[in-house]
Amino acid sequence: MGDIIAISDSRTGRTYTLPIENGTIRAMDLRQLKTGPDDFGLMTYDPAFMNTASCRSSISFIDGDKGILEYRGYPIEVLAENCNFLEVAYLLLFGNLPNGDELKGWVYEITHHSMLHESTKKFTEGIRYNAHPMSMLVSTVAALSAVYPDARDVQSADNRLLQIKRLIGKMPTIAAMSYRHSVGFPYVYPDNDLSYTENFMNMLWKMVEPKYVAHPMLARALDVLFILHADHEQNCSANAMRSVGSSLADPYLSIAAAAAALSGPLHGGANEEVIRMLDEIGTKENVYDYIRRVKDGHGRLMGFGHRIYKNYDPRAKIIKWIAEQVFEVTGRNSRLDIAMELERIALDDEYFVSRRLYPNVDFYSGIIYQAMGFRPEMFTVLFAIPRTVGWLAQWQEMLLDPEQKIARPRQIYTGQRMREYLPLEKRTPVHAMEEV
Numbered sequence: 001m002g003d004i005i006a007i008s009d010s011r012t013g014r015t016y017t018l019p020i021e022n023g024t025i026r027a028m029d030l031r032q033l034k035t036g037p038d039d040f041g042l043m044t045y046d047p048a049f050m051n052t053a054s055c056r057s058s059i060s061f062i063d064g065d066k067g068i069l070e071y072r073g074y075p076i077e078v079l080a081e082n083c084n085f086l087e088v089a090y091l092l093l094f095g096n097l098p099n100g101d102e103l104k105g106w107v108y109e110i111t112h113h114s115m116l117h118e119s120t121k122k123f124t125e126g127i128r129y130n131a132h133p134m135s136m137l138v139s140t141v142a143a144l145s146a147v148y149p150d151a152r153d154v155q156s157a158d159n160r161l162l163q164i165k166r167l168i169g170k171m172p173t174i175a176a177m178s179y180r181h182s183v184g185f186p187y188v189y190p191d192n193d194l195s196y197t198e199n200f201m202n203m204l205w206k207m208v209e210p211k212y213v214a215h216p217m218l219a220r221a222l223d224v225l226f227i228l229h230a231d232h233e234q235n236c237s238a239n240a241m242r243s244v245g246s247s248l249a250d251p252y253l254s255i256a257a258a259a260a261a262l263s264g265p266l267h268g269g270a271n272e273e274v275i276r277m278l279d280e281i282g283t284k285e286n287v288y289d290y291i292r293r294v295k296d297g298h299g300r301l302m303g304f305g306h307r308i309y310k311n312y313d314p315r316a317k318i319i320k321w322i323a324e325q326v327f328e329v330t331g332r333n334s335r336l337d338i339a340m341e342l343e344r345i346a347l348d349d350e351y352f353v354s355r356r357l358y359p360n361v362d363f364y365s366g367i368i369y370q371a372m373g374f375r376p377e378m379f380t381v382l383f384a385i386p387r388t389v390g391w392l393a394q395w396q397e398m399l400l401d402p403e404q405k406i407a408r409p410r411q412i413y414t415g416q417r418m419r420e421y422l423p424l425e426k427r428t429p430v431h432a433m434e435e436v
């Protein structure tokens, strides 16, 4: 017999035994705790999902206390050192690392889905040039839903795979097009001879040279950064992907929702905010004062803290290590010294120690991106490209999980009931204000 928990309901004097599985009880089992036949039954209240597992998943594993991240059972450090991004994408989506032939076929497929329909180009051209690149990305991905109406058939495995290839292939093209649109440069078409990251760099930065050649160290660094950002279990954007996808919306619209969730400064938008924060601090000497202000309740230390990690984010450790290699090529980003001083003081400060706040993935990534030539507004776009793989893996897992249904939380209603209707002429402004 498995573990059970006995719950005694002081309202009725009855005792219930509920099974415990994987360290959880089923919220639906609580429904049997009733005070009478008219009672709906007990619910759980968990704003922001602080203590609720919303699914079973075999994609990413995080041990937040130990600072461990694994994709499909492989430590992130091993994948970052030995694999390329598309290999890891294959692993996340299909569960195992590809062999040589599988990888060749997969790379070919993704590469041959990188072109955008010309109507998509026109759509992006219609967006104001000074829009944030994340707004352009979200809108353009959503617009692909109109280009590929066949994507609505989400129950077909073949069709899902086609859309998955299209999305992974086209995200760098959309991202690069958004950037070139914002600076007024002509769009660069994909080059099928190049690797995933080299081609992205080509579409971003090619000018009049006949063939763009990326610096191999920088292309590899970007590839590793893409691996680190590819998935992170049930974060805010993965949850948005699963939630929207659970209504059987097409994957372009679901990805647009996930990317929108990513854009917020508490999630993927934090990398852009870190650079703004470091610029606001200005010099190493100002770090102490800045931290004091944060402790006094003025803002947050961006790139610090995590819902799950109560230890150093393993991705931040790898990023720090790549930063040194990138700086050998690009020259040192002066913000690194401020960031390291910030980390040093914070990790020794009671406020941060007691709350177990450590640098997260966004703390050092922006410093590298900036040294490589990316503008801060592009940072979250650089997060969205690889995370598309994770979103798609989570989406597919959700669709294939027989326990999943349309996501539809409950609420505790706090408003009024059965109010008396007042005709328009009887309503006063004061009356309207009071009633809200």
Ligand code: CMC
Pocket: 235, 265, 266, 267, 268, 269, 270, 294, 299, 300, 301, 302, 303, 304, 305, 306, 307, 308, 355, 357, 360, 361, 362
């Ligand atoms: N700076 C200062 N104090 C903080 C910070 C921070 N960055 N993060 C959390 N705290 C404090 C918070 O004020 C609270 O203190 P108290 O208990 O006195 O009220 C305590 O730590 C717990 O914070 P919380 O807001 O309950 O934690 P959460 O799990 O809801 O939030 C977080 C997680 C990531 C949103 C938050 O740590 C944060 O806002 N960090 C800054 C933004 C950031 O770097 N986001 C990127 C997250 S990692 C990558 C990604 O998801 O995209």
